[in-house]
Amino acid sequence: MNSQQLIALDQAHVWHPYSSMDNPPPAYPVASAEGVRLKLTDGTELIDGMASWWCAIHGYNHPHLNQAMQSQIADMSHVMFGGITHAPAVTLAKRLVDITPLGLEKVFFSDSGSVAVEVAIKMALQYWHARGQAGKDRLLTVRNGYHGDTFGAMAVCDPVNGMHTLFKGVLPQHYFCPAPPAGFDRPLADSDLDELEAQLKKNHKNIAGLILEPIVQGAGGMRFYSPAWLTAAAALCKQYDVLLIADEIATGFGRSGALFACDHAQVQPDIMCLGKAITGGTMSFAATLTTSHIATTISRGKANCFMHGPTFMGNPLACAVANASLDLLEENDWQAQVQGIEQDLQQHLAPAAAQSYVEDVRVMGAIGVVQVKEAVDLARMQKLLVAEGVWVRPFGKLVYVMPPYVTSAEDLKQLCEGMLRALEAYFSA
Numbered sequence: 481m482n483s484q485q486l487i488a489l490d491q492a493h494v495w496h497p498y499s500s501m502d503n504p505p506p507a508y509p510v511a512s513a514e515g516v517r518l519k520l521t522d523g524t525e526l527i528d529g530m531a532s533w534w535c536a537i538h539g540y541n542h543p544h545l546n547q548a549m550q551s552q553i554a555d556m557s558h559v560m561f562g563g564i565t566h567a568p569a570v571t572l573a574k575r576l577v578d579i580t581p582l583g584l585e586k587v588f589f590s591d592s593g594s595v596a597v598e599v600a601i602k603m604a605l606q607y608w609h610a611r612g613q614a615g616k617d618r619l620l621t622v623r624n625g626y627h628g629d630t631f632g633a634m635a636v637c638d639p640v641n642g643m644h645t646l647f648k649g650v651l652p653q654h655y656f657c658p659a660p661p662a663g664f665d666r667p668l669a670d671s672d673l674d675e676l677e678a679q680l681k682k683n684h685k686n687i688a689g690l691i692l693e694p695i696v697q698g699a700g701g702m703r704f705y706s707p708a709w710l711t712a713a714a715a716l717c718k719q720y721d722v723l724l725i726a727d728e729i730a731t732g733f734g735r736s737g738a739l740f741a742c743d744h745a746q747v748q749p750d751i752m753c754l755g756k757a758i759t760g761g762t763m764s765f766a767a768t769l770t771t772s773h774i775a776t777t778i779s780r781g782k783a784n785c786f787m788h789g790p791t792f793m794g795n796p797l798a799c800a801v802a803n804a805s806l807d808l809l810e811e812n813d814w815q816a817q818v819q820g821i822e823q824d825l826q827q828h829l830a831p832a833a834a835q836s837y838v839e840d841v842r843v844m845g846a847i848g849v850v851q852v853k854e855a856v857d858l859a860r861m862q863k864l865l866v867a868e869g870v871w872v873r874p875f876g877k878l879v880y881v882m883p884p885y886v887t888s889a890e891d892l893k894q895l896c897e898g899m900l901r902a903l904e905a906y907f908s909a
């Protein structure tokens with residue numbers, strides 16, 4: 481099949497994320513990927529600024545990750561997890577417990593981030609049910625959040641971005657309060673948590689948990705907020721007997737400059753969701769962690785167990801490569817990598833702030849965001865970015881990068897400069 485045939489068949493039959501099948505734009509066919517480069521079937525090489533949606537933190541085709549998968553395939557790719565266990569899963573669970581915030585000791589493996597969020601919600605509900613407070617079956621969350629595309633997760637996404645009107649009557653109704661005020665370094669003002677506290681005061685008897693993305697709100701707006709706000713929110717949860725559910729699916733494994741974003745505030749959530757980078761961008765996998773207290777309470781409830789068990793739970797191949805990804809995080813000194821990227825992003829994206837079409841430029845860890853004043857036409861913008869030799873996938877007003885941690889200073893410079901040139905070309909046309 482040549483590139484043109486591939487693209488035509490793709491357009492005829494294959495649905496892509498959040499895309500129309502009515503005259504869909506052509507997708508770029510990738511033949512292979514190596515390090516921080518995507519290689520298109522026509523030979524074009526693109527520097528990857530997306531890490532395949534926060535996942536490929538060590539770059540593509542990494543020999544250590546490949547080796548871990550090959551060696552696991554030779555033993556077994558998969559076995560059921562009901563009544564069976566295996567070293568890759570046990571090792572991974574222990575390692576995750578060791579590196580995540582204190583108190584998280586029980587690990588539930590699943591196959592994607594959205595499912596990890598469903599599992600977290602179900603844990604919170606079963607916990608209160610077991611404690612004889614079944615009325616605590618709603619969630620509280622902040623606006624501009626993103627927690628996944630399944631119905632339970634969608635119900636706690638931002639009501640506007642998450643298109644709640646489309647599914648009105650189907651989605652469970654939860655409580656929303658304003659997004660935390662923007663800015664990692666913003667000093668906490670007295671009134672910053674007023675709405676959150678008011679909701680808790682009024683509705684805590686119905687609220688099982690507060691679910692949020694700590695410090696970095698990802699797909700709901702690429703916003704950063706302060707550790708002080710998170711610390712105060714965690715304290716309010718304790719005060720009103722509401723569980724804190726930290727969705728670290730995007731932020732986990734170093735992306736924000738701390739291993740987990742909760743670490744910026746030394747907050748210990750009751751439940752934590754992990755996904756995306758967990759396998760270094762190789763396989764779909766996720767985990768939901770909780771405390772011994774919550775796990776024991778659920779297990780002594782009416783059902784005598786936690787009511788969840790995906791077919792591919794604890795997949796050995798995914799666990800093996802997740803362990804290998806943790807090896808690399810340790811060996812590569814992720815902190816130095818992410819700090820280096822943060823400094824370079826600050827330097828190379830700064831010129832954008834002077835442009836009339838730019839609203840805001842912000843950087844945190846290995847995340848760089850250029851927010852423009854009007855939403856960009858994706859197909860036109862994408863073409864300009866590819867012409868610059870970079871792979872960046874904007875959404876709405878957000879043109880942003882979250883590159884693999886192994887990106888060299890030179891590649892990062894090219895990536896940022898290419899992105900800014902593409903923006904310039906877009907807005908000067």
Ligand SMILES: *Cc1c(COP(=O)(O)O)cnc(C)c1O
Binds near residue numbers: 755
């Ligand atoms: C991506 C994401 C999810 C959903 O994960 P999927 O693997 O796409 O289902 C949930 N929460 C956050 C914060 C995410 O970034």
